[in-house]
Amino acid sequence: MNTILISSAKLVLPGHPQHGEIVDILIEQGLIRQVASKIDLDLSGVDLIEAAGATVTAGFFDLHANFGEPGLETKEDISTGTAAAAAGGYTGVAVFPNTNPPIHSRSEVALLVNSAKGNIVDVFPVGAISKKREGKELAEIYDMQSVGAIAFCDGDHAVQQAGLMGRALLYAKGIDALIISFAEDDSIAGGSQMNEGEMSTYLGMKGKPNLAESLMVSRDLFLAEYNEAPIHFTCISTAESVALIKSAKDKGLPVTCDVAAHNLVFSDAEIIGFDSNFKVNPPLRTKEDVDALVQAVKDGTIDAIVTQHTPHEIEFKNVEFQIAKDGIIGLQTALPFLLQAGLSTEEIIEKLAVRPRQIARQPVPTLTEGSVANLVVFDANEKWTLDARTNKSKSANNPYFGKELTGKVKAIVNNGQLVVNK
Structure with a gap:
């Protein structure tokens, strides 16, 4: 994972200069390089996360x-x-x-x-x-x-x-x-x-x-x-x-x-x-x-x-x-x-x-340009089901197992790595 572009997410993090705004976030080598309303980029070799309607935060x-x-x-x-x-x-x-x-x-x-x-x-x-x-x-x-x-x-x-x-x-x-x-x-x-x-x-x-x-x-x-x-x-x-x-x-x-x-x-x-x-x-x-x-x-x-x-x-x-x-x-x-x-x-x-x-007593990620990328992208309205395919735990003891849920995590970035929930 070298370059990630998070597109059209609402940034929600109190104290951030772009708190509440719809932004693109460019991540390179695990660092946030740019946070802007629109980032034009050649997408070849880039992990693109389409985040319209979703939230990005720490x-x-x-x-x-x-x-x-x-x-x-x-x-x-x-x-x-x-x-x-x-x-x-x-x-x-x-x-x-x-x-x-x-x-x-x-x-x-x-x-x-x-x-x-x-x-x-x-x-x-x-x-x-x-x-x-x-x-x-x-x-x-x-x-x-x-x-x-x-x-x-x-x-x-x-x-x-x-x-x-x-x-x-x-x-x-x-x-x-x-x-x-x-x-x-x-x-x-x-x-x-x-x-x-x-x-x-x-x-x-x-x-x-x-x-x-x-x-x-x-x-x-x-x-x-x-x-x-x-x-x-x-x-x-x-x-x-x-x-x-x-x-x-x-x-x-x-x-x-x-x-x-x-x-x-x-x-x-x-x-x-x-x-x-x-x-x-x-x-x-x-x-x-x-x-x-x-x-x-x-x-x-x-x-x-x-x-x-x-x-x-x-x-x-x-x-x-x-x-x-x-x-x-x-x-x-x-x-x-x-x-x-x-x-x-x-x-x-x-x-x-x-x-x-x-x-x-751990530092709160700032999501500012130049900082280490430690963030989550989630959609509060997207529906999904916790089942044998989506469950990542060894165990299945949850009362909502097999039921449709509202609120899905789309991706996380941390330690220079990316996980995307399909």
Whole structure:
């Protein structure tokens, strides 16, 4: 790939001098050479991307995805995970430590960094807070940071010991590292199958109350304030959590948070069909919670939106709801989900491309002449179907698999490479 011409795309990136304009973008040797209303060029040997009606912006960045490497490559490996990310418009992905062994030492971090070298999608390891993600002893946070870990979280294991979480926040502050909290009190949430409410009562399943999350959000906000340390909450799902985080922000605390894209679209009413592809953690909440989350995205309380991409082999999903594993694949459906949730193009770009990078302390692509080309082209109105042909993941656990979706990523450019979705 030497020369690319993106033709007639609407450039949407706040702060760009041509924000909101229809432009052509010329890319040579991985650099943006020209951004103009019209670029006349001999097209022989040029990769032309016809983008009339489409949007061009900075490549999306996912703050929370799960790949299987190391140890769980039958679910997803670096190659298939980044292929799914590229198809979904992502040029950067933060990979969580839900692996076997967990990403809890410099060895696992270095493995991921080296395995992903040269890829069109940048892969950023998130190291574990505690050894083996057991919540008992701090992991080697500084060592992991020194070889490429961008943040620290125990993945889908919430840190239950307040003392350990407090020490992690204090230690991370000293080395300018970010602690990510997955907020769930196991003593309240344990053994549940779905959200606690009218639907769980109707279906006769043990429910997980909102309190399991909001109680832990409250605890970690107190710990962050006491230690004067920044904290990021991932995958919040309740109106109560939104209220707590908004209050903390109003006090001036350095707190940020994200929400999974599917929690902005689906409610616990979906569980009535016992489709295990709707089984996620945190669970799908009530319509009132969904409305509160969408409003919090729009008013800025929720800073970013993640995919929480969690692939599983068919034997873990094509089973009774009660024994199915939590999670869906989400890298390729984030854009359609957010359009379905009613977000504007500008809101989607803010939550998928700009704020996630700021939280992860990564530079936001500028799309200015002379800068490195890191961008996505997408059409908010184009329809496509997620099926065996278009799915790039090893797994197929998505409730919209086989269904027509609105909102298609046409192409991404990063690291001097181009991927075009046919």
